[in-house]
Amino acid sequence: MERPYILHMFTPGRQMSPFDINMAADAGYQLVVPYAEVGLEAITGLTQDTIFSRGPKGVARTGIFIGGRDALLAADMLARSVAAMVKPFVVSVMADPSGAYTTAAAMVACTEAALARQGRSLAGQRVVVLGGTGPVGRIAGVIAAQAGAQVLLSSRNGLHAASVAAQETAVRFGVSLDGVSGEDLAAVRRSLATADIVLACAAAGVQVVSADDLAVAT
Numbered sequence: 001m002e003r004p005y006i007l008h009m010f011t012p013g014r015q016m017s018p019f020d021i022n023m024a025a026d027a028g029y030q031l032v033v034p035y036a037e038v039g040l041e042a043i044t045g046l047t048q049d050t051i052f053s054r055g056p057k058g059v060a061r062t063g064i065f066i067g068g069r070d071a072l073l074a075a076d077m078l079a080r081s082v083a084a085m086v087k088p089f090v091v092s093v094m095a096d097p098s099g100a101y102t103t104a105a106a107m108v109a110c111t112e113a114a115l116a117r118q119g120r121s122l123a124g125q126r127v128v129v130l131g132g133t134g135p136v137g138r139i140a141g142v143i144a145a146q147a148g149a150q151v152l153l154s155s156r157n158g159l160h161a162a163s164v165a166a167q168e169t170a171v172r173f174g175v176s177l178d179g180v181s182g183e184d185l186a187a188v189r190r191s192l193a194t195a196d197i198v199l200a201c202a203a204a205g206v207q208v209v210s211a212d213d214l215a216v217a218t
Contacts (some may be wrong), residue, residue: 002028002057008050010038010077011067019099020067029063043080049136051089059091066095066107070174071135073097100135107136107199108143123148128195129204130154130182130209133165140199141166145175154182158206185213192217 007029009016016034024032038046047064054062066077074097081093096102106121115121127144131137132153141151153169155162162179170177181187188209192198194217200209 003054005063007065008046009034009067010043010066011036012038012070012073013068018068020065025064040076040080041089041165042205043077044084047081047084051085051091053077056088061090062091064091064093066070066093066097068097070084071097071100072169073140075172094213098135100139103136104143107140108147111197112147113134125149126173126194127151127197127199128154128180128191129199129201130188131159131200134201134203137201138165139201140201141177142173142175144167145177151177152180152191153177154180154188156182158183189213189216
């Protein structure tokens, strides 16, 4: 009998996102097992319980997913999980807190495709990320910065909140990021006035920029 495909889903939150569980089931996993309130310190033990119980053949049908809402913590949990594996007991492990990694990657990829049609790239572009302190905004900023863009993370909570988020994210991922205030319409328009590219990364249903606001962009 073939062993089932199993996905172990770890989140530091009180519950795993139904969105992520649905995606796992639709991807073909036969068993989807969520674990809530998982701290960084628990990752090594959980990972090794996952890999050693299935054997070298079973690990090919085993995966680990890391969710939550904190993009930086998810990156640390991912690194801790990978470090806990011992060859040949190695499973696929992925992190996507609040869809941050996949959504941000798709957003930046679409931006790069649009620039390529104009014979340009992200290198040297000034990118303003509205909603830049959330998980999607932070990771979109990181990916854009890795591609050579000058990135500003904007926050409705003002310059201090934006600068703190930019600094801690830049340190974690080894890129250069700056913060900019988005606490009111005037602040948003000041940042847009010098932007080449604007990425809107606020929560679903929240409008952070209007057509009139974009009209002030270069």
